[in-house]
Amino acid sequence: MKQFSEAGELVCPAGTPAALRTAVDSGADSVYCGFRNATNARNFPGLNFTTEELEAAVAYAHARGSKVLLALNTYPPAGKVDLWRDAAAIAARVGVDACIVADMGVARHVAETYPRLRLHLSVQAAASSPEAIRYYCAHFGVRRVVLPRILTIPEIREIRREIPCEIETFVFGNHGLMVEGRCSLTNWMTGESTNMDGVCSPAGQVTYEEDADGALRSCLGGFTIDRFARGETAGYPTICKGRYTAPHRPEGYYAFEEPVSLNLARLLPELMAAGVHAFKIEGRQRSKSYVRKVVGAFRAAVDAIRAGAAPDLADLVVLTEGQKETQGAFQTKKWR
Amino acid sequence: MHLTLGPLAYHWSAERRRDFYARIADEAPVAEVCLGEVICSKRAPFHERELPEVIARLERGGKRVILSSLAEVMLKRERQATADLMEIEAHEVEINNAAGLLARGCRAHRVGPFLNAYNEDTIAWMAGRGATHVCLPTEMPGHAVAVAARAATALGLGVEVQVFGRAPLAVSARCYHARAHGRTRDNCRFVCEDDADGMPLATRDGQAILRVNGIQTQSESYIELLAELAEMPGMGVSHARILPQDVDMVAVARVFDAALRGTEEVAAARARLAIICGGTGFSNGFWHGEAGYRHIARRSDPT
Amino acid sequence: MTETATHSPARRWPHVPLAPLRALLQPVLARVVRRIARRHPEMFARIAPYQTADFMIVAREMPFALHLRPDPDAPVFRAVPRDPLPGHDARIEGPFLLLLSLVDGEEDGDAAFFSRDLVIAGNTEAVVSLRNALDDVEGSIAQETADLFGPPGRAVLAALRRRVLA
Numbered sequence: 001m002k003q004f005s006e007a008g009e010l011v012c013p014a015g016t017p018a019a020l021r022t023a024v025d026s027g028a029d030s031v032y033c034g035f036r037n038a039t040n041a042r043n044f045p046g047l048n049f050t051t052e053e054l055e056a057a058v059a060y061a062h063a064r065g066s067k068v069l070l071a072l073n074t075y076p077p078a079g080k081v082d083l084w085r086d087a088a089a090i091a092a093r094v095g096v097d098a099c100i101v102a103d104m105g106v107a108r109h110v111a112e113t114y115p116r117l118r119l120h121l122s123v124q125a126a127a128s129s130p131e132a133i134r135y136y137c138a139h140f141g142v143r144r145v146v147l148p149r150i151l152t153i154p155e156i157r158e159i160r161r162e163i164p165c166e167i168e169t170f171v172f173g174n175h176g177l178m179v180e181g182r183c184s185l186t187n188w189m190t191g192e193s194t195n196m197d198g199v200c201s202p203a204g205q206v207t208y209e210e211d212a213d214g215a216l217r218s219c220l221g222g223f224t225i226d227r228f229a230r231g232e233t234a235g236y237p238t239i240c241k242g243r244y245t246a247p248h249r250p251e252g253y254y255a256f257e258e259p260v261s262l263n264l265a266r267l268l269p270e271l272m273a274a275g276v277h278a279f280k281i282e283g284r285q286r287s288k289s290y291v292r293k294v295v296g297a298f299r300a301a302v303d304a305i306r307a308g309a310a311p312d313l314a315d316l317v318v319l320t321e322g323q324k325e326t327q328g329a330f331q332t333k334k335w336r
Numbered sequence: 337m338h339l340t341l342g343p344l345a346y347h348w349s350a351e352r353r354r355d356f357y358a359r360i361a362d363e364a365p366v367a368e369v370c371l372g373e374v375i376c377s378k379r380a381p382f383h384e385r386e387l388p389e390v391i392a393r394l395e396r397g398g399k400r401v402i403l404s405s406l407a408e409v410m411l412k413r414e415r416q417a418t419a420d421l422m423e424i425e426a427h428e429v430e431i432n433n434a435a436g437l438l439a440r441g442c443r444a445h446r447v448g449p450f451l452n453a454y455n456e457d458t459i460a461w462m463a464g465r466g467a468t469h470v471c472l473p474t475e476m477p478g479h480a481v482a483v484a485a486r487a488a489t490a491l492g493l494g495v496e497v498q499v500f501g502r503a504p505l506a507v508s509a510r511c512y513h514a515r516a517h518g519r520t521r522d523n524c525r526f527v528c529e530d531d532a533d534g535m536p537l538a539t540r541d542g543q544a545i546l547r548v549n550g551i552q553t554q555s556e557s558y559i560e561l562l563a564e565l566a567e568m569p570g571m572g573v574s575h576a577r578i579l580p581q582d583v584d585m586v587a588v589a590r591v592f593d594a595a596l597r598g599t600e601e602v603a604a605a606r607a608r609l610a611i612i613c614g615g616t617g618f619s620n621g622f623w624h625g626e627a628g629y630r631h632i633a634r635r636s637d638p639t
Numbered sequence: 640m641t642e643t644a645t646h647s648p649a650r651r652w653p654h655v656p657l658a659p660l661r662a663l664l665q666p667v668l669a670r671v672v673r674r675i676a677r678r679h680p681e682m683f684a685r686i687a688p689y690q691t692a693d694f695m696i697v698a699r700e701m702p703f704a705l706h707l708r709p710d711p712d713a714p715v716f717r718a719v720p721r722d723p724l725p726g727h728d729a730r731i732e733g734p735f736l737l738l739l740s741l742v743d744g745e746e747d748g749d750a751a752f753f754s755r756d757l758v759i760a761g762n763t764e765a766v767v768s769l770r771n772a773l774d775d776v777e778g779s780i781a782q783e784t785a786d787l788f789g790p791p792g793r794a795v796l797a798a799l800r801r802r803v804l805a
Binding site: 075076077078079080081102103104105106108109125127128129130131132134135136138139148150151155177178179181182183184185187188189190191193195196217221223224225226227240242243244245246247248249252253255256257336 | 407408410414415419433434435437438452454455456457459460461462473474475476477479480481482483484487503504505506509510511515520521522535537538539540541542545546548555621622625626629630
Binding site for chain 3: 018019021053204207208287
């Protein structure tokens with residue numbers, strides 16, 4: 001099996017067993033997934049794994065030299081920690097290669113109960129400084145940190161020099177705007193918590209309303225998150241990607257961020273040079289067709305870079321073509 | 337239960353802060369006051385000079401002063417500010433970022449609401465590392481608060497719950513105040529100073545819903561847990577946190593003080609608070625495990 | 640069954656005798672859904688909370704709608720009149736090719752799912768569950784259905800896929 005330390009590891013999403021097999025077959029070094037409950041941050045209807053499905057997935061991945069990482073990256077509310085402990089027990093039993101955690105209580109439990117189980121620090125822990133990362137490394141033996149999507153490459157390079165663990169960064173997919181693990185917007189509007197329930201803009205509270213003038217409103221929990229004129233492409237009502245009005249912006253504007261997709265394809269060589277060990281592709285809620293295309297394209301690019309050749313980035317760039325795309329904070333801090 | 341005035345989230349001028357805390361020192365029935373910039377490191381230089389004077393003034397007024405650390409720590413100046421604050425021994429510190437935990441080591445400290453102490457396991461871990469007090473995340477429902485507070489109390493920790501003020505809903509690396517004015521965080525020119533109670537955001541059909549405060553996003557309505565105060569001591573909650581808003585905070589503190597003492601009915605207290613808050617809506621949904629913005633009336637609570 | 644929203648009428652089929660056409664289709668559709676239920680029990684488990692939900696799938700160009708109830712014990716898949724549409728929990732309406740891309744694992748239907756071309760009414764969560772459950776099916780349900788009809792079926796699907804991509 002491949003070693004975790006090989007630079008440029010591709011960490012790919014799987015919302016279903018079929019997507020996991022697709023990711024493995026498309027060249028994923030690692031696949032991350034979660035249980036069908038609140039213990040992970042993509043607790044969406046119809047998504048995720050049962051114990052039996054995870055066990056089979058681990059067998060499938062290991063037989064083909066890939067790893068399985070379990071997202072255990074939500075924050076158990078007091079009184080419900082057993083659900084997270086049970087998940088960790090299953091993870092250890094079926095032999096996942098690492099648990100991705102955010103909560104200190106969960107991290108401590110896994111570190112003490114399953115000392116041989118590798119720990120990764122989730123982006124949900126919001127560890128964005130060398131000091132914060134070192135805290136988790138020192139106390140819970142965290143071996144890898146998933147960096148928040150808010151750092152520039154020079155900043156990543158600097159962090160790399162000051163921490164004792166590997167770095168994983170997001171390179172593709174849905175681009176979160178708020179500091180992850182610190183956002184209660186969904187809970188404010190719906191009563192379902194991103195941190196405690198693993199839910200963001202839950203489909204059960206999404207409605208689309210057509211107004212008399214042909215405009216379409218996308219709503220969450222009864223609140224209009226955006227309004228699209230006739231003919232304008234409509235989007236899913238994610239709170240931080242909606243349009244709002246402010247006193248001096250009466251026309252309505254993207255107060256937080258435009259609905260763009262992160263694509264760092266062009267920065268792959270620089271990221272590898274900066275010491276990033278693993279590239280994470282977002283999208284456990286996406287189809288296996290998406291997984292196949294994105295994983296395949298990134299596989300080819302990383303292999304080319306490793307071989308000292310220029311990667312053909314056209315395939316990667318085309319993945320978000322037609323959609324708005326961003327390099328987020330990675331390219332310039334002007335993004336902030 | 338004690339009343340704590342939480343840290344000021346907004347960018348008020350140094351002069352305004354001085355006057356505000358002078359009045360709190362003299363008139364507000366709060367036991368504790370948290371000071372320090374929690375939201376944006378760029379603002380700190382504007383009021384750091386005044387800090388010793390404000391602390392002295394509050395202490396003369398009989399208040400216990402706690403120094404709160406930044407919620408987001410990423411830039412050099414943020415890392416340095418956090419490290420420096422953690423060296424302070426003369427006052428208690430409230431830590432809002434894991435970077436602060438590393439610097440503080442096992443020395444006594446409080447755990448702030450941004451540190452995500454959601455459960456008994458995390459609280460036990462933190463207690464073992466020197467935490468003496470924990471302010472629970474604002475979004476925690478009452479039933480989880482009950483379990484967390486019982487565990488924390490058994491470990492000898494103080495337990496705090498936000499009972500008044502806009503709900504802190506999110507933080508970001510990006511400044512949304514600057515963005516609203518076509519600027520970036522680096523050239524923001526402190527436009528956030530114009531909005532003493534945050535910049536209102538409304539939906540495109542005119543429903544006021546959120547407030548922008550620099551890198552922070554808050555609720556439009558104020559959290560108001562007057563009716564819920566009565567059950568908190570029994571759970572082990574020792575401190576009720578009120579957050580500074582652009583209203584008469586001395587009057588707000590008096591309402592909550594009276595409610596804590598049981599000298600005023602909830603309905604009367606709420607009516608008084610509504611007048612003080614000049615029409616801003618109240619919410620208690622988080623506490624009841626409902627959408628945060630909601631205000632849940634209970635049978636025991638005729639309003 | 641609460642949702643009885645209005646929908647756009649099929650204008651292209653003014654003279655087709657619709658009731659006999661539907662009757663002709665019912666056994667075929669029943670065969671398709673029984674086969675899927677037999678071959679993909681995990682798909683039905685995945686939408687457990689919505690196994691008895693009634694989905695109406697309305698392809699804009701078709702003179703009838705499709706009623707789906709993903710109940711593993713008594714799966715329903717049948718053609719129903721469009722006007723008025725029978726009561727249902729969720730309605731998915733859009734151009735035929737877009738709907739096809741959603742059930743065809745060969746194509747990335749993600750972008751289509753929340754595009755304006757697709758109208759989702761009623762219980763959005765049920766629809767998302769159905770979509771995620773469909774995606775866990777190895778291969779393509781569209782392909783399996785086409786296979787049921789042998790080489791002509793496969794030829795039709797191949798032609799349709801070319802149009803999706805075009």
